[in-house]
Amino acid sequence: MSAPLLEVRDMRKAFPIVRGHSLRRSIGAIIAVDGVSLTLGSGETLGLVGESGCGKSTLARCILRLIEPTAGEIEFDGRDVRACDKRELRRLRRDMQIIFQDPYASLNPRMRVEQLVAEPLLVHEITAGRRETRARVAELLQLVGLAAEHADRYPHSFSGGQRQRIGIARAIATDPRLLILDEPVSALDVSSRAQILALLASLQARLGLSYLFVSHDLSAVRYISQRVAVMYLGKIVEIAPRDELFNHPRHPYTQALLSAVPLPDPGRERHRRRIRLMGEATAGAAIAGSCRFRARCPLARQACAESEPSLEPAGSPGHAAACYFPEPLRLT
Amino acid sequence: MSDPLPLLDVSGLEVTFPTDAGDVHAVSGITLAVRRGERVGLAGESGSGKTATAMAISGLLPRSVRTSGSIRLGGRELTGLARRDRRKLCGSHIGMIFQNPQSSLNPALTIGRQIAEPLRLHLGLSRAAARARALELLDEVGMASPARSFEEYPHRFSGGMRQRAMIAIALSCRPELIIADEPTTALDVTIQAQILELLARLCAEHGSALLVITHDLGVLAGLADRILVMYSGRILEEGPVDCIYDRARNPYTQALLAAISRIDRPLETLRPIPGDPPSGLQMAGGCVFHPRCPNAVGICRTEVPVLLPRADPGHRCACHLADQLDGPPLDAGGKS
Numbered sequence: 001m002s003a004p005l006l007e008v009r010d011m012r013k014a015f016p017i018v019r020g021h022s023l024r025r026s027i028g029a030i031i032a033v034d035g036v037s038l039t040l041g042s043g044e045t046l047g048l049v050g051e052s053g054c055g056k057s058t059l060a061r062c063i064l065r066l067i068e069p070t071a072g073e074i075e076f077d078g079r080d081v082r083a084c085d086k087r088e089l090r091r092l093r094r095d096m097q098i099i100f101q102d103p104y105a106s107l108n109p110r111m112r113v114e115q116l117v118a119e120p121l122l123v124h125e126i127t128a129g130r131r132e133t134r135a136r137v138a139e140l141l142q143l144v145g146l147a148a149e150h151a152d153r154y155p156h157s158f159s160g161g162q163r164q165r166i167g168i169a170r171a172i173a174t175d176p177r178l179l180i181l182d183e184p185v186s187a188l189d190v191s192s193r194a195q196i197l198a199l200l201a202s203l204q205a206r207l208g209l210s211y212l213f214v215s216h217d218l219s220a221v222r223y224i225s226q227r228v229a230v231m232y233l234g235k236i237v238e239i240a241p242r243d244e245l246f247n248h249p250r251h252p253y254t255q256a257l258l259s260a261v262p263l264p265d266p267g268r269e270r271h272r273r274r275i276r277l278m279g280e281a282t283a284g285a286a287i288a289g290s291c292r293f294r295a296r297c298p299l300a301r302q303a304c305a306e307s308e309p310s311l312e313p314a315g316s317p318g319h320a321a322a323c324y325f326p327e328p329l330r331l332t
Numbered sequence: 333m334s335d336p337l338p339l340l341d342v343s344g345l346e347v348t349f350p351t352d353a354g355d356v357h358a359v360s361g362i363t364l365a366v367r368r369g370e371r372v373g374l375a376g377e378s379g380s381g382k383t384a385t386a387m388a389i390s391g392l393l394p395r396s397v398r399t400s401g402s403i404r405l406g407g408r409e410l411t412g413l414a415r416r417d418r419r420k421l422c423g424s425h426i427g428m429i430f431q432n433p434q435s436s437l438n439p440a441l442t443i444g445r446q447i448a449e450p451l452r453l454h455l456g457l458s459r460a461a462a463r464a465r466a467l468e469l470l471d472e473v474g475m476a477s478p479a480r481s482f483e484e485y486p487h488r489f490s491g492g493m494r495q496r497a498m499i500a501i502a503l504s505c506r507p508e509l510i511i512a513d514e515p516t517t518a519l520d521v522t523i524q525a526q527i528l529e530l531l532a533r534l535c536a537e538h539g540s541a542l543l544v545i546t547h548d549l550g551v552l553a554g555l556a557d558r559i560l561v562m563y564s565g566r567i568l569e570e571g572p573v574d575c576i577y578d579r580a581r582n583p584y585t586q587a588l589l590a591a592i593s594r595i596d597r598p599l600e601t602l603r604p605i606p607g608d609p610p611s612g613l614q615m616a617g618g619c620v621f622h623p624r625c626p627n628a629v630g631i632c633r634t635e636v637p638v639l640l641p642r643a644d645p646g647h648r649c650a651c652h653l654a655d656q657l658d659g660p661p662l663d664a665g666g667k668s
Contacts (some may be wrong), residue, residue, distance in 0.1 A: 256522060
């Protein structure tokens with residue numbers, strides 16, 4: 001493979017915990033992202049899964065520098081993103097766009113669809129003149145499966161799925177190369193979820209987009225991704241090609257996640273073996289010098305308390321897991 | 333329905349929301365029964381009227397909303413009751429769990445106070461007895477340290493913990509019926525699994541019946557005994573859980589199942605339902621699903637299909653073509 005489109009090296013993000021009002025002082029830090037490295041090829045989709053608080057959204061925002069990372073390197077199309085000044089960053093964001101989870105909250109309710117979709121075209125001075133802008137908006141609406149007459153309506157008159165289509169039209173307006181999708185289907189009904197996933201897949205094929213697909217929904221991630229990374233408390237604990245990860249998960253956390261996904265099959269649900277995880281992942285609860293999953297891991301042993309496992313190759317090419325006991329397990 | 337006296341018996345329920353743009357018929361004459369100890373799932377997309385149904389049963393709809401039909405709980409008709417009496421009855425016999433525990437818990441009161449309140453109000457317990465019972469409930473729903481959780485405010489809890497607190501409140505008066513509206517939609521998968529298991533276990537232990545409302549048929553497979561599929565204010569199909577997943581006859585149920593992306597099937601089997609659900613303002617004539625149905629013929633546009641019994645006991649389907657269409661296309665290309 002040629003050079004990746006996006007490369008992230010050892011990204012860290014710590015949010016200070018602040019006490020006091022007039023005498024503000026930092027009394028510690030929540031480490032949301034704790035040394036993450038990943039690459040994304042041109043036209044590829046990398047799925048990033050994990051529970052709330054694992055740092056996946058923070059990581060996504062740090063890549064675009066919507067949040068300033070604490071440390072690490074970001075290389076996009078051969079350019080050092082962290083070295084960019086404001087103007088360069090603005091130019092760069094034409095090529096890197098983001099779609100948010102909540103299509104209700106991320107669209108300005110006072111703007112018509114036409115204005116919403118035209119906004120990025122005007123901000124980045126992509127189209128010249130009203131006629132060209134209108135034509136491009138019409139083209140974009142068609143591309144995401146909305147009708148031309150929708151252009152004059154306001155967001156409130158659309159269903160959740162249609163609003164997410166508007167969000168997608170805005171994001172692809174600048175003809176980007178990378179789309180970061182932060183839980184794009186989590187707020188949607190099952191039926192519109194399937195529509196949006198199918199739309200994203202077809203747009204990728206037509207426009208050659210690269211996706212970083214961030215979600216806690218494993219079935220959606222499986223549908224859209226070629227490779228999948230699993231995050232736990234700020235670190236990637238397993239990464240593998242899609243089928244490899246879903247068929248041969250090695251990390252106990254990945255195995256537990258997969259076993260928790262409900263199957264729409266009453267017969268199998270009745271006899272299914274679930275790996276029960278006790279408790280919840282608490283942001284910032286990772287203990288230095290031991291495995292961060294140890295407290296909830298059903299397999300934890302002495303070695304897990306003594307040092308932290310790093311991502312090591314496991315099984316087939318491209319598969320790596322951060323676990324001292326990466327036992328294969330078949331779940332389904 | 334073979335039960336002579338179901339715990340909850342809803343018949344001919346209609347719910348109409350008056351709006352500036354005209355009346356919205358959220359529920360158009362549905363009939364639904366829940367037996368004692370039974371676990372029933374009510375499935376449908378947003379706008380299908382499933383939440384309006386739940387709110388009508390528990391008497392939580394605002395006064396401006398028009399309802400008609402009969403709702404009987406334990407043989408007692410609820411619809412004619414004065415608001416006060418109704419609230420009293422529902423408060424102690426029906427427990428409610430909502431999708432978003434963040435907005436249904438009072439942020440200004442401690443968790444303990446919110447669990448103890450209904451105990452004092454509906455069961456007339458003393459302050460000390462209510463506190464003792466609340467601690468027991470917190471322990472029962474799996475709160476790590478009940479005594480500490482009792483004193484905490486909701487914002488200190490994660491989504492999963494808040495939902496556990498909601499369950500404790502819903503269970504507090506030992507209700508005969510628990511209505512859970514999208515209880516796990518806002519939660520992560522591992523927490524979802526914990527909460528579903530907890531709900532099922534506690535309902536069994538307390539002998540409470542459960543009515544779960546969700547858009548995700550995936551969640552119901554392991555939880556419900558019986559399922560009703562709702563679309564645009566009507567029940568289109570109902571039956572025992574295996575019937576609905578394996579032998580669904582209604583094209584809408586089949587489409588809803590095929591739209592679930594699942595981790596145990598080849599990717600090509602995912603099929604979105606084309607189009608959007610109707611808004612409730614402009615209702616099509618005939619079968620409510622015909623504008624999106626791949627099989628619709630002439631009669632579907634003019635006549636409303638009624639729920640008719642199928643071969644399996646308890647299985648009923650409202651579709652003009654239920655006899656003509658061959659088995660569900662669900663497994664085409666699918667393997668197990």
